[in-house]
Amino acid sequence: MRRLSEATYAAGPRPERVGILHLGLGAFHRAHQAVFTEDAGAAEWGICGVTQRSATVADQLRPQDCLYSVLERGRDAVDCRVVGVVRDVLFAEAEPERLRQRFSDPAVRIVSLTVTEKGYTKDAAVVDRLVRGLDARRRGSGAPVTVLCCDNLTANGRTLRRLVQQHCAALPPADGEALAEWIASNVRFPSTMVDRIVPATTAEDRAEVAARLGLADEAAVVAEPFRQWVIEDDFAAGRPEWERAGAQFTGDVGRFETMKLRLLNGTHSLLAYLGALRGHDTIAQAVADPDIAEAARGLLERDALPTLAVPEGVDAPGYVADVLERFANPALRHRTTQVAMDGSQKLPLRLLGTIRDRLAAGRTPVYAARAVAAWMVYVAVGRDRDGRPLPLEDPLADRLRAAAGSAGERAAGKAIVDGLLAVREVFGGDFAELADHAELRAVLEEQVRELLPGRP
Template sequence: MTPDRLSRSALAAALPRPDVTGPRVEPARTGIVHLGLGAFHRAHQAVLTEDAAAATGDDSWGILGVTQRSARVVEQVAPQDGLYGVLTLGAADASLRVVGALREAAYPGRDTAHVLATVAAPTTRVVTLTVTEKGYRRGPDGTPDLSDEAVLADLSALGRDDDAPARSATGLLVRALDRRCREDGGPLTVVCCDNLTDNGRVLAGLVDGLLAAAGADHLRAWVAEQVRFPSTMVDRIVPATTPEHHARAERLLGLQDQALVVGEPFTQWVVEDDFAGPRPAWELAGATLTRNVAPYERAKLRVLNATHSLLAYAGALRGHLTIAEAVADPVLHEWARALVDDDVLPTLEAPDGADLAAYRDEVLHRFANPATGHTTVQVAMDGSQKLPQRLLGTVRDRLTAGATPQAAALGVAAWMAYVRATSAGDLVVAGRPVPLDDPLSARLADAAAGPLRGLPDRLLEIEAVFGPDLRSSDSFRAALATALPCFV
């Protein structure tokens, strides 16, 4: 017999059950609009927002979650009254939490009018985003890509009550800010939760650049005065949800949950304390509020994210399906430690006196958790967007210090070999061919084609990835040439 589907009424009849906790709040109104309603937001910010609301008894922080490319997540959560489970998997145990912070879900393809109206409402105080690096549609210089037709279409709607479907996340955001300004909705805080260095400033710059391009001078001035863009650092491993995860959650809950997400036990959120108005008491839910996010962000990007990428590329090339398998490989484990110890730690300032060597060990321990099933191919996607954030900053800092970043070059060489293998159709992991999944796939494939000997030279010429400086470093070029044979 097929179990009932998760909903508020079905859940009330199903609980209590061992290893399952129910929603901690039932939000009475929407106070947050989130752009990018993927698994990470549902396993991270939404959970901490619910905990913050429960800690204060404030039911005004319900979330309107907005998808990006399709209505799939809306179709998963809407029939469940916004409820979904977070299956937390340790190395030896599992627990399920049903989250109720998501009050509504919307798809811009049909719900743009509702999203704009909700952001404009004075009761909405915060907009958050998780749209991934490529979702910000930046050009090679980091400014808005004004050749992007979707962005231009959204900009054309500024200044009027145009509810045409939004076509980009940044376009939707500036249209929503425009509506809030014209309707006098009051101050607003926009919180970027993506892995961009200094993400708040980056997003603020993108918004300003879009408004400048549109000639929206009045709106630019209003945003400068009324909107804050705090920077953040977010951390929780959230792998893709598998049929096995669904089956495990169904056994725990006794109900079907088509919106289930999976996460590791660890969660971290560091937020710059720079808000335009009220916010959830996230610090009561375990978040760190600080005036300076940069040391936390840099440590996470260069220790965790860079190591994740090295293990993904090198692991896939060695046939490992998961990150847990890759970090258990003695050679890759040693490479990961060398990356942190030899090249990353000399570039870091310990946030609030943290023990960064202990942080390295904690990261590698988390990666070794086999229950999450985070795949190497999943982490490896969009490398042209991730590499500059995760590895190339370390490379530049070491070169500036007069050191040759041999271990960091190993990570970059692994990416180069991965690009070559996937673009040629030569990489097979767990019996399946792996394609090159990257916004610059055509350009990367062209550069990767040709003799192996010149591969670093050809890829270093892609300024969108390496900038104008790294190709002129003889020591970095030599380090890549030395490292590349490890992967071919």
């Protein structure tokens, strides 16, 4: 079958030049910010996508002139569209000079990122790459630029700005101080909240795209119909009219961020760990399990919702109902083990804040604790109730396994809880007091025992 490309597909008008440099050209960006940008319809806001860990996405997109399809799977309908807003793609490790030129180009007025939660540490490669790119811009055009974080982090713009400042401070003083001063005067870091469920693309998905287009698309992505983007309107050098595509601009992204992290993302993690332990392959199957559905609703309504300052104009009960409805969509086939990845990075953002706030209010967060207990069993046992192995894909995987002990040696709930609560990278910092909370420990121990293999 012929490949999707400009020669084989009559794409609509495409941006005339690149105005956005995006670090982390994965499926989420292509299904979310890229679609918003294309629908905003501005000719000067084409995207140059940067792949960071491998050349796979670059190898998929280049033969297709950077065209790709988004397969929207709703409960009752499927839609396939071809997106043309990406105009260039490069592999950072192999093309450092091209990346430096893009950073320095004054036509590039936004540098955006989707690198997942684990990419945001002071010494992370992406922060180093961003700082080096900003320094190249300072030494070159010197033009102002906006750095737009689009990952699930509380106050993600401020968090990234702090990491950039820390990285500058670690440079030799003559370089670091000059760069820090230039950034303070010329770079903005607005916060954002992004929301769209984007499962991993399967061979079946690519086959369906081929059947619909009559062309092979190696870069196809899959998404639910729903999409949301809330953005702090603080840009150094202009921006696309994303509001034309449905984005919402506000001076207070924080409430939207916290609501989404605790309601949608926290529940997603609960469904992933409880569902995987019960042998459910997809999130939709987990929601269809009455016991897991009860836990999900309990987390939403009894634990998470009472901790929130709901943004003005948001129907909180309606939001909760929509979350469960979206997760129940069987057409998405979002795998539980995919959502379960990187739990050590996700739990503090998605669940531990809810637990801390409910305990402070004198309440026992039973359902949020159950989600954490399910993660603990997932780590400690590494298989579902039918004996099938469960992958532990986490930057702290070895550390977590050592802390939990093997299932044969330390299958008791107390030992597993003690070992994992001692992992300061998860239960430290703002959540250090949780490890010493007697009531929480008791709840976790009880629930871990209930979730260990051999229990109904």
